[in-house]
Amino acid sequence: MTVIAATAIAVSVFAAFQVASELLDWELRNTAENQLRADARVLAANAERAGLAQVQLPPYPGSGRLVRVVLPDGSTRTPAGQPGLPPVSEHAGRVARGTSADLMESKDGDDDGYRIYTLRAGDGAVQVARVADDSPINRFGLGMLLIGLLCVVGGALVGRTVARTGLAPIDRLTAAAVRVANTRDLDADIPDEGGGEIRRLIQAINDMLAALRDSRRAQRLLAEDAAHELKTPLTSLRLNIELLVRLDRRGTLDTALSAESRTRLLNDLGAQVAELSTLAAELTDLARGDTSDENTELLDLADVVVAAAAQARSRLPDLEVALDVTSVWVSGRPAALQRAVLNLIDNAGKWSPADQPVQVRLRAEGASAVLEVDDAGPGIDAADVPRVFDRFYRADSARALPGSGLGLSIVQRVVHAHGGRATVARSARGGALLRVDLPAAVPAAPSGIEGQRPPGA
Template sequence: MLTAVAVAIAVAASAAACWLVTRDRLTEQLDETLSQQAKDIPAQYVEALRTKCNNSLPGDARLQLPTPYTIQIVTADGIVCTSWEKTRIPAQESDLAVAKGQIEEATHTTRANDGKEMRVTTRAYRGPITDAQGNQVAISVASPMAQVTDPLNQLALILLIVTGIGVLGAATAGLWVARAALKPVDRLTEAVEHVARTEDLTIRIPTEGEDEIARLSRSFNSMTAALASSRDLQQQLIADAGHELRTPLTSLRTNIDLLVRSEQSGRQIPAADKEALLTSVKAQMGELAALIGDLQELSRTPDTGPGGPAGVQVVPLHEIVDSALRRARLRGPSLDITAALEPWYVRGEPAALERAVVNLLDNAVKFSPEDGAVEVALSKGELRVRDHGPGIPEEDLPHVFERFWRSPSARSLPGSGLGLSIVARTAYQAGGTVELRAAAGGGAEAVLSLPGAAVPPPELPVG
């Protein structure tokens, strides 16, 4: 419809312009012809007309001038004398102005006494013929406007037919083009409805070309692929969390069952064994609490509205590292933990950054041998944590930041396999990177790089 309307307006405007130009050109040509005829009328014909007007010419004495035009003499006092066998055309003000010598020539459209529309050109006559008072007269030459209006009417009919055919053709072509162009949109609509109805995120839309519809289809495919990947990750997280939770819960149930049976049967467990059971229960409760805390941290969705997450602020990373070092020294009292920290300010969530640094240090403490050493350095936004433990096998390095992944050599140690995953997530949210690699001379080295500055921005508060 829009195409048809646009074509109709364009064709109608073109047709109207063509009709107006043709009308003006035909009228101009007729005016030129009438003006030339007025110049070329013989003096004896004008004399005959004047005599006729004075009723001095016999009725059958007519001067023959073969012309299709109506010729009239117009006097200054408004008397009009018309050529033989022609209908009289009333004189207009412009004709009288010519007769009076006020203007040289006048052209206008008027109607003869029989109602026929005429085009009239009146010129001052410079010959010897005058009116009864001896004044100069004017000569009018007229021709029917039909020789202009008839071709114009035919042209209007042709233009109307051409316009109608053009609009009909444009509407048909527009309908065909619209249907062809909207087929990808129909496919996209069907795909969206299918996903909404079945939650099937494996559907893909074929894409061809580089137009907007193809880009929209590719964006839809990318969106469904991302949603499918997210759902798979959620399902994997639930499955992994269930698996990890099952182990401490099973151990807790076994220990508690032993304590309950002891109380119910009256058979007391030896004090040393009971103390070991309670210690195991406490350790498993702590492990369970740590695992739940890690899961909550991973499942937390920060506010990503204007200005970034709600808790994001400029924080001194060196102070966070220093606080985490105090906790690490308590957990590894026999270790020699050294630190060289330079001031560095970053934008991030203080709690998340501290959790990430603590996880890196806990990892180093856990894998360090008794009376071993841990070296920590912060310089220009790069935090390095190096231990002298057994190190990480080369084949395990690509998996260390995956959720719940634990090296076979570390499965006997406490932990959930989520610590480094939390570090990677925090680094990504802060716009930085994290890397774990084998250190020269043995052990492992973790490198956390965060963008920032050595001094805090003056316009932002420091957390």
């Protein structure tokens, strides 16, 4: 900025000097020519009265004005002691002969340059001249040069001062960013100072630091909760395996455990492994956050619900799902939405009695697609409702059931990512009613999907 300021001032001073020099030169030349014309008219008037040969020529003052009379025969008269002027030019000769009008011309002598004005008088002409003096222009140029240098130096100093003052918040911002990078301390906000773009930049970086703090806090909580949730199934799995290994080393595996006990123990091991696999998959899904390679597309949510219900039936053959869905188009990621619907159905399947189906309803309501999943179980206690969608949260009544407490948290994350809302209430059958509202979309083209699917489809 200092170099730019100094360069801009130097260019401005140079341009001003050029313009001012031209104006000054024009003004001085115009003044000198007007004076030459006035002096020539006076001398011509005297010459016409007294004659060119007898007219009294003004004495040479030593500098400044010079005069000369051009006689009809081409000879000239000049005051005594006056320096010689350049020879009469051809154009000036035509003025003396009366074949041309008055003439203003520039001529170079032996040492100096002259401005010579020729005016016809009688049968000849008079000439008044002045030495072309460039000293005012030179003095003006020297003065402008000195002023320009002072302006450049002053502009550079002012530019540097302004730059350092204006960029001081940027320097402090850089130092704070380096400190955060070196210490990994995200809790130190950068002071909000400066104005305009700098203030907006600092606010944006503070917002970024806040988002990083929240992300780090969420990662820490996820790691702590995951370690806590993994501890119980891993401990149980390790104890059961150690028991089998110990009995096998002693050779008492067949005698110490009956066939029924071994079968039950192996089933427990299988269930624990399946629970760990599910927990690992859900932890991976949560750790990914909203990052996904899946593209958003326009889709019929009814197809997603039907596919999720079929997947739930294949995983739990005894689960009965009653579908009552209407074609509703939304914009979203099919796999993520199907995972969320599957989690809702799985959660309801844990609580619904064997003789009561899980009811899944999908309809359009205003500008929203409304999905409801209810069961005929005991419902959710009022104290547990605010924490239903929290990670790893499991009500006291649910701790004996399989699951990690992550399913509904994944549902809420997927719904929020699609601009929707997930809520919980009590169903008409006394169980839990989980409701999802998603923004509906207009289909791009008519589809072949039925407008209504019958219950149980």
